[in-house]
Amino acid sequence: MKPARRMTATATSAVVLATAAGLLSATAAPASAATTCASPVFKRQFFANTAFSGTPKKTDCDSAIDQNWKTGAPASGLPKDNFGVRWTVTRDFGSGGPFRLAASGLDGIRVYVDGARKIDLWKNVSATVKKSADVTIPAGKHTVRVDYANWTGSAAVSVTYAPRTSAAVDKVKPLVPTGTSVSYDSSTGKAKLTWSKNKEMDLAGYRVYRRLKGESFGSTPIATTASTTYTDSTLPATGQTYYYEVRAYDRAGNESAGTADQAVTTADRVAPGVPVINKATGEVTPAGGTGGLEVGWDAVADAVSYRVFRAASENGTYSAVGSTSGLSYLDTSAAESVVYYYRVSAVDAAGNESARSASQRGTIWDNDPPALVTGLDVTPTEYGFHLTWDKSAATDLKYYTVYWGELVDGEDGGQVCYGSASDYLAPTRTSYDDVTLPDGDTSCFFMDAVDDDGNSAIQWSDDGVPAVSVTELDMTPSVATPETSPVHLTATPAGPDVALSWNTVADATGYRVYRWNPAAKTYEKLTDTAAATSYTDTTAAKGTTHYYWVTALYADGTESAAGGDYAVLAP
Template identity: 75%
Template sequence: MNPARRTTAAAAATVVLATAGTLLTATAPASAAVTCTSPVFKRQFFANTAFSGTPKKTDCDSAIDQNWGTNAPATGLPKDNFSVRWTVTRDFGSGGPFTLTAATQDGIRVYLDGSRKIDLWKNVSTTARKTVDVTVPAGKHTLRVDYVNWTGTANVSLAYTPRTSATVDKVKPLTPTGTKVTYDPATGKAKLTWSKNKEMDLAGYRVFRRLKGAAYGSTPLATTTSTTYTDSTLPVTGATYYYEIRATDKAGNESAGTADQAVTTVDRVAPGTPAITKATGEVTPTGGTGGLQLGWSKVADAATYRVYRAATENGTYTRIASTAQLSHLDTSAAESTVYYYRVSAVDAAGNESARSAPQRGRIWDNDPPPLVTGLSVTPTEFGFQLDWDKSPAEDLKYYTIHWGELYGDEGEQVCYGSLVDYVAPSETTYAYETVPDGDEVCFFVDAVDDENNSAIKWSDVPVQAVVARELDLTPTEPAP
C-alpha cells in the first residue's frame, strides 16, 4: 500500500510567470499518466463523492488497507466528502472459488468485471464489514473498488483470496507453459525451465520422467515451487527420456502434464563381456592352414568386437582386429604356434567392455610327412630285417611298422597289413622277429608327424608294399 503524496508546486493547477513585462499563464494536469503493473492497483482520488471530474491524484497501491482517520487522504483533498477508486486487471489462471472480504467506514462497492459483488453504501459511524464468496472464471478479469467517505472517520480494506479447501476447490490449475529442456553431455544433467502459473492458490510443480516406451509413474521425480529443475539422476546409457511438468494447487488439484520434453543421454555404460567359444585352426580346400578361427558369444548393445592376442596367457595383448561379426579368422597366426586370445565388446558410443577370459589357440599342422622311401626287406634266421631312407620331415614323431599278407590274384594282389610296432624318428632299421617257415608276407612303413598326420593316410597315390618270403627253417625230422 502506497500512501498518497503531497503534490509539488510544479503540479499546481495554475502557474503565473512574469518575464520582460509580459504575463504568461500555463495550465498543468493534476497528475501525470500513471501505469501500474498487475497485480498492483491503480488508485484515483476525487474531491467529491461522485467520482466525477479529473482525479486530484493518481498512484499505485499494492493493497487496499488504509485508515485516514479524520484527516484528508492527500494534499488538496477535503477530509470529508471525497472518494477513492481502485482498479486492477490480472490473470487468475484457472480461476476458481474466491472470498471477498471488505471493511469500511463509510461506503464501499466491489465489482468483478463490472458485476457488483459487495454493496455497503451509506454513511456510518462504525466500521461495516462484509464477506462474499465468488467464483472467478479462468483468465484475465478486472476488480474495481469504489470507496466514499461522507463525514467523520475514513478507513477501508478489501482482500480477495482463493478458497483452498479440497471440499470447495475442484478446479485444476492450468497446464504450465513455456517448458524447455537443455542437456549437458559433459555433466549428464538435464535442466528444465517453464513459465510461472497465474493461479493465486498455486502450491508448486511436479516433475515427471519416463523412459522412452514406458509410461509416467504416479510418483513424481521431484516437487518444487521454482520454475526450474535440474535432473542429476539421469542414467548415462544413451537412452531417450521424456519429462513433463504438472502444476498443483493448495487444494491438491493437479493440472494436466505439459507436452513431452525429450532428452537423449550420452552413453557411458560399457556392454557386457563376450565369451570365446571357439579357437581352432582352419584347413584350406587345397590342404594346409587357412588361419586360426575364433568365435564368441553375442553381446547385447555391442556394435563391434575387438580381438586381442598375446604369446602367453598373462602376456601383453595386442589388438589384431575389430569386427561386427561374431568370429574372426586370424590369418597371421603361424602353424603349430600357441597363441592366447581375448575379445571385448564395443557399443555405438565407443564404450568398451572388459576383455574375455584368455583362450588358448593353435593351428595344427595339417601337412603330413612325405611317404617313406627306400624300404627293403631281407629275410633272416630270426625273421626279417627292414631298412628305409631317413624321412626329411623335421616334425617327424615316429615310424609305424606294418606287417601283412597278400590277397588277390597275381598281379592284382593287395597287402592287408596291421600295425606291429613304433620306431623312433632317429631310427631307419627294424628287426621283425618270427619263426621263419617259408611264408610269403608283405611290409610297409608309415611316417607320422607331431600332429599325428600320417603320410600314408593323406597320400593321394597308392602305397607300394614290399613283398618278401621267409626263410624256411622248419626241421625235416622231428626232434628225438
C-alpha cells in the same frame, strides 16, 4: 447592431491557440494521471468528493488496500472529510475458481468484479463495519474495483481477495503450463526443462513426469518444484528417447493436465556386455604350415563389432591383433606350438567399448601328446588303494585320468588290464586315494596324461600302457552276519563320521548298536537306543573300513539276529 467584421487569419489563429490553451489549462490531467501500475498492483485514485467525479487529485500505485488515515486527509490537497478513493486492478486469474472477498472499515466501501457489485457497505458509520462474499471467478482476466468514501470522522479501509483453497470447495484444476521447452546437454547428460509461470493465485507448484518412448507416464513424478525450471540429472545415457510433461497443482490438490510431450534423445554411453570366448583353436595345413588360430565368442546384444587382443602370457600385455563384425577371428600370425592368450571386447554403434573378456588360452594344434605316466605305485589300504606316480614333465598338461579295471587273459597268453576311467585329476596331483571296499579282490590300475589340445598319452602310444596289478586287503569280519535279521541296516560316511539308520521293528523296545573290532575279532557294543532308529558313530577312525551290527531288543530281555552293513572312511 454593429456589423460583423471579418477576422484575419492571424487573429483566427490567435483565438484557436487561446482556446486550446484554455482547454489545456482547464481539462488537462496532472502528470500523475498517466500513472500505470503493473498487475497485480492496484491503481489508486484520490477524489475531493465521494461521487468520484472530476479529475483525481492524485493517482499512484498501491500493492494492498489496507489504510487508516484516522481523522486526517489521505493526501496533500485533499480534505479530511468528504473524499473518495478508488482502487482498480485487472489481472489474469488463470483457471479461476472460488474466491473470498473481504472488506472492513469506516465509512462506505463497495467492491466490484467486472463491474458487478459484490460487497456494498455504502453509508456513513461511526464504528467499523465488515462484510465478506464468496464468489466464483471464471478463468482468464478480470477487473477488481474498490470504491471507498469517507464522509466525516475517522477514515480506514481494508479489502482483500483470495482463493479458497479447501479441497472440499475448490474443484477447479489449474491451467496446463505453457511455454514448455527442453534442452539436452550431451556432454553432461542432463536435460533442462523450462515453462511459463501459471497465473493461478492458489498455485502450489509443478510436477515433472518422465517416460521412456513406448511406455506411459507413471503416477509418481520425478520432481516437484515451485520453480519454472527443472534440470534432470538422472537420465540414463543409453541412446534412448525419453519424454517429459509438466503439470501444475494447487493448494487444494487439484492437478492440471500435462503439457505437450517434450522429447529428449540421450547420448549413448553404455557399453555392450562383455563377450565370452568359446574357442581358441588352430590347425596344421597339409603343407606343414598353419592356417591360423581361430578365436570365437558368443554374440553380445547391441554390439556391431568386436576387437581381438593377444598376449604371450595370461597376465601379460595384450595388444590388438584385429577387429571384425563376426563372431570369430582368424589370427593368421599365430605360430604352431606357441601358446597365446586372447581377450575380446565388444563395440556398439555409438563407439562404446565393453571391458575385455576373460583370457582364453589357445595354441595351434601341436600333435605332441604328453609322455606316458611313469612311476605308478599302488598300495592296498584299509580303505582301498593309495596311488602315487611321477609328475609329468609336460608344460601343457591339462589333467590325469585314473583307470581301474580287472585282469583278463590276452591274445598272446598273458594278462592285460581291462579298465575304465574312474576319476580325473588336476595336473598338479601326484597321488590319489581310491576308496573302495577292501575284500581281497585283485584289481589293476593305469593312468593317462592329457594336454590342453586333448592329446592323450595312451592314444598316441604304440608300445602299450604299463599297468599295476594289486590285491586288496581283506577287511571282512571273521564272524558272519545273519541273513534272517528283522533289522535292515544302512551305514553311510558322513564327513569324518558314520551315519547309521535302520527300520522300525515290531514289538521292539529298543535297539543295540555294535561295531567290529578286527583286533579282538568280535563285534563290540557301542550303544543302546530306545525308540530311535538312527545313530552317528563319531568315534570311527578315518582311513579304514568299519562293519556294524544293529539288533532289536524285546521286553522279555531277548535280542534279535543282527542286521549288518559297512562304511569305508577315506583318510
